[in-house]
Amino acid sequence: MTLTAPRPDSRIRDGRLDPEVIRRDFPILATESHGHPLVFLDSASTSQKPLAVIEAVDTYYREYNANVHRGIYEIGERSTAAYEAARSAVARFINAPDAHEVVFTRNATEAINLVAYAWGRKNINRGDAIVLTEMEHHANLVPWQLLAQERDGDLEFIPITDDGVLRQDVYDVLLRLKPKLVAFTHVSNTLGTINPVVEMTKMAHDAGALVLIDGAQAVPHVPVDVQAIGADFYAFSGHKMLGPTGSGALWARRELLEAMPPFMAGGDMIRDVHLRRSEWNDIPWKFEAGTPDIAAAIGLGVAADYLRELGMERVRDHEQELLTYALIELMREHPDLELYGRMDATIRCGVIPFNVPGVHPHDVAQVLDRSGVAVRAGHHCTMPLHERLELDATARASFNVYTTKADVDALVAGISEVKRIFG
């Protein structure tokens, strides 16, 4: 089937997103799974891609596939221009003051590792504290464990309440240790909790610490303005915000990027190379060694523009409404369902971890899958968080701009089927 994208202005009706129209941008949502229409509720893992992104990647390979920053020929110049225009689109999306402060990476994991390696190895010394939280994705935990082991640093953790909110009182106490860095997630990938990033950043700065924010689950769902947040590093993936896999970015303040040594070394990140020494390129290219994923970066730029056109305030409103609907429906139809996180859509994104009593989440996911409903089951790369909540695993449903109330209804019906099968 050939799909044509809907008219841009039809995606918004009465100031609100119309997910039924938006869905027509996503070819995969017209497909079937196990003979049922696909109900994709695993967007926190990776989002689906709109036609505009798919076509941008396709056009790059069909019409101007050439390396960037090298070819003195027409398609090479076109490819470089598109790659750098994508950087500007990403910078606009997060309101970065300067596109040169945006480094393209493969994903959020690489962006965080870049900081742990390049900034961390230069700045963390014996006894220096790094403050993290109990709700971090492994991507914002394990790189700091490696760094602390190597540099003899200390890791401290802001605990969470039983309903998955950071204990600000303990954070205040931890800041008295004068940490060098505070690194925390903007939005929890497991609980959906939206952390108060502006306040927490200010508190860290007042205590003399730098701040890294893991924005992987924030950029697809809430407006992000890195200048208003005031943090020092902001890392995110492109593939969760409608962009291609292999795309992501690190935003950091210019002075920090300029002072940091390179992360990886090789072509493109140098200005001048001699047999025994080299000089580095300007930022951001100093941190982009080797041939980048050019098509993915171009696709990410298109995804950022697509979301900007929808309006991130509207995206947030849509997901808040859907989350409220889902929590109410799930609690009404399945009062015995175990739900985690705070039942408050004003500080939560569209992420619902749950357990059906007596049924392993993998079995839950498998039964749902048979009716075309895709959810994730496991620890969602947050093993310490599951340990804190005394859980082995959870099933998780997560939303995006194309998620509808009908998708939620399919989840609710699928859980009834799980209960029927498992008695």
Ligand SMILES: Cc1ncc(COP(=O)(O)O)c(C=O)c1O
């Ligand atoms: C909060 C958070 N941080 C980091 C990551 C890592 O993202 P990626 O696998 O794209 O590097 C994820 C992915 O699920 C995430 O949810």
